[in-house]
Amino acid sequence: MKLTSFVQDRQLTLMLRGEIDHHSAREIMGAISAKVDEYLPLRCILDFEEVRFMDSSGIAVVLHTLRRMNSLQGKLLLQNIPPQPYKVLRTAGIEKLTIMKEECTQ
Amino acid sequence: MKGENYMHLEFPSRSTNEAFARSAVASFAAQLDPTLDELGDIKTAVSEAVTNCIVHAYPEELGPIILKARILPEHVLDITVKDRGCGIADVEQARKPMFTTGGEERSGMGITIMESFMTEFRIHSTVNKGTTVHMKRKILPRGGSK
Numbered sequence: 001m002k003l004t005s006f007v008q009d010r011q012l013t014l015m016l017r018g019e020i021d022h023h024s025a026r027e028i029m030g031a032i033s034a035k036v037d038e039y040l041p042l043r044c045i046l047d048f049e050e051v052r053f054m055d056s057s058g059i060a061v062v063l064h065t066l067r068r069m070n071s072l073q074g075k076l077l078l079q080n081i082p083p084q085p086y087k088v089l090r091t092a093g094i095e096k097l098t099i100m101k102e103e104c105t106q
Numbered sequence: 107m108k109g110e111n112y113m114h115l116e117f118p119s120r121s122t123n124e125a126f127a128r129s130a131v132a133s134f135a136a137q138l139d140p141t142l143d144e145l146g147d148i149k150t151a152v153s154e155a156v157t158n159c160i161v162h163a164y165p166e167e168l169g170p171i172i173l174k175a176r177i178l179p180e181h182v183l184d185i186t187v188k189d190r191g192c193g194i195a196d197v198e199q200a201r202k203p204m205f206t207t208g209g210e211e212r213s214g215m216g217i218t219i220m221e222s223f224m225t226e227f228r229i230h231s232t233v234n235k236g237t238t239v240h241m242k243r244k245i246l247p248r249g250g251s252k
Contacts, residue, residue, distance in 0.1 A: 022157040023121035026211060053128075053146075055153040059213035084146035091222055092203075092215045 003031040012041035017050040020085075025057035029064050036065070042074045049080035058085060059092045066098055077101060111137065112176040119164045119171050119189070121157075127173055128152040134175050135183050138245040147223040148183065148243055154216040155187035155239045161208050163191025163237055181245045182225075186238060193233040201229070 004015040014032060018024070036044060046065060048054075062078065069076045079101040081089065094100065113134050117123045128149040135148055152173075159171045174186040194200050201221075206214030221227045226242035
C-alpha cells in the first residue's frame with residue numbers, strides 16, 4: 001500500500017488506500033509505524049476515504065496505531081470512513097476507543 | 107429467479123487469495139442484484155472465513171481451502187468455506203468477540219463479524235480434521251424486474 005502522509009504542527013495525516021485485509025495489514029502497520037516514529041505526532045489522523053474494502057484486519061491496524069499513539073500520549077482520529085469499513089469498525093466498538101469523524105457517502 | 111445455481115472453488119491458503127475469494131463470491135452473488143451494502147457484508151464475511159483458514163487452520167503450511175456458493179430459493183445466498191487444517195479445540199471460546207490466538211495482527215472479531223453480517227452462521231470443527239463455516243445471506247429483492 002502506498003501511504004500518502006502530510007504533517008502540520010505535529011499533526012500527522014495518513015491517507016490509507018485500497019483494500020485492507022490480512023494480506024495487506026502487516027505492510028500497512030509497518031508503514032504507519034514508520035511514519036509515526038519519524039514524526040512523533042501529538043495527533044494522528046487515519047483517513048479512510050480511498051479505502052475500497054476493509055475486513056477485521058483493519059480493526060487490528062487501528063488498534064495497533066492507537067497503542068502507538070497512546071504510548072506517545074497522543075490522540076488518534078479516524079476520518080472520511082466509507083460505509084463498508086465504517087460498519088466493520090462499529091461492530092468492534094472502535095468509536096468507544098477513539099474519535100471516528102463523519103461517515104462519508106460513496 | 108427460477109432454479110438454483112452454484113459454484114465450487116479450491117485454492118491454496120495463500121493470503122493473496124483472500125481478495126480473489128471475496129471478489130469471486132461477489133461476482134457470483136451479482137445475479138441476485140444485491141445493494142452495495144449487502145455486497146459489502148458478503149465480501150467481509152467471506153474475507154473473514156478465508157483469513158481464518160489461512161491464519162489458523164494452516165498456521166505452518168499451505169493447505170486447500172474449498173469455497174462453495176449456492177443460490178437458494180427466496181433470494182438466499184448460501185456460502186460454505188471448508189478447510190482440512192488443524193481444527194478448533196474450543197469453538198465456543200473462538201466465537202467470543204476479541205478472542206484470538208493470532209497475536210497483535212489479528213483483532214479477534216472475525217467470527218463476530220460473520221455472525222452479525224450474515225443472516226445465518228454455523229461452524230463445525232474437528233481437531234486435526236478441519237473446520238467448516240456455513241453462512242446464509244438473504245438478499246432483499248428490489249423493485250423492478252426479478
